[in-house]
Amino acid sequence: xxxxxxxxxxxxxxxxxxxxxxxxxxxxxxxxxxxxxxxxxxxxxxxxxxxxxxxxxxxxxxxxxxxxxxxxxxxxxxxxxxxxxxxxxxxxxxxxxxxxxxxxxxxxxxxxx
Amino acid sequence: xxxxxxxxxxxxxxxxxxxxxxxxxxxxxxxxxxxxxxxxxxxxxxxxxxxxxxxxxxxxxxxxxxxxxxxxxxxxxxxxxxxxxxxxxxxxxxxxxxxxxxxxxxxxxxxxxxxxx
Numbered sequence: 001x002x003x004x005x006x007x008x009x010x011x012x013x014x015x016x017x018x019x020x021x022x023x024x025x026x027x028x029x030x031x032x033x034x035x036x037x038x039x040x041x042x043x044x045x046x047x048x049x050x051x052x053x054x055x056x057x058x059x060x061x062x063x064x065x066x067x068x069x070x071x072x073x074x075x076x077x078x079x080x081x082x083x084x085x086x087x088x089x090x091x092x093x094x095x096x097x098x099x100x101x102x103x104x105x106x107x108x109x110x111x112x113x
Numbered sequence: 114x115x116x117x118x119x120x121x122x123x124x125x126x127x128x129x130x131x132x133x134x135x136x137x138x139x140x141x142x143x144x145x146x147x148x149x150x151x152x153x154x155x156x157x158x159x160x161x162x163x164x165x166x167x168x169x170x171x172x173x174x175x176x177x178x179x180x181x182x183x184x185x186x187x188x189x190x191x192x193x194x195x196x197x198x199x200x201x202x203x204x205x206x207x208x209x210x211x212x213x214x215x216x217x218x219x220x221x222x223x224x225x226x227x228x229x230x
Contacts, residue, residue: 004155036221042223043204043221043222043223043224044156044204044221045221046218049218089155089156091155093219098161098169099144099146099161099208099217099219100146100148100158100161100169100172101146101148101156101158101206101219102158103155103156103157104155105153105154105155106153106154106155
């Protein structure tokens, strides 16, 4: 079946620290991989995506590389800001088995000044 | 252009009441999805429509949950005889279309937060 496992939180970092949130997946075939972000009081927003192996998704200084050999899609940012405080969800869509998203449980990030 | 909208944004129900949650997808989007997000968890798939056809309802947790999209646009998720475990945020997403083996980006609405007392 399809599933996503992501790093448990909460994560607390100082401003300008390096961020890594781990995500691994299980899926048959070639899923598309995503990171969504949910800011306090707001809905889910797409942060970045990658649709095939070795693709790198990037947005707002965040990056993630689709690694099929390790079935991973870890989220990284070189220097976090207070405004990055949010909950981050790793997700996959497997078009060969349907088009619904499979989400991880979310990782809460708090960045302190 | 407007995004996906959902109403109401917040709903409080007494246990045993019926509730109806509405989703207005982006105009022209063929596919519509419902997800349930319990507190502290990621969203979980409930059901999927392509136009007015409900093609997958495998995620609906019980027969108290019912969804419809009669004209292929607006969708309603109905929960009968609500229970406390139904308390969650209900998310709707829409996309341009689907075909097996391809992917169309899904756009999420803000959700309806349901609290069952």
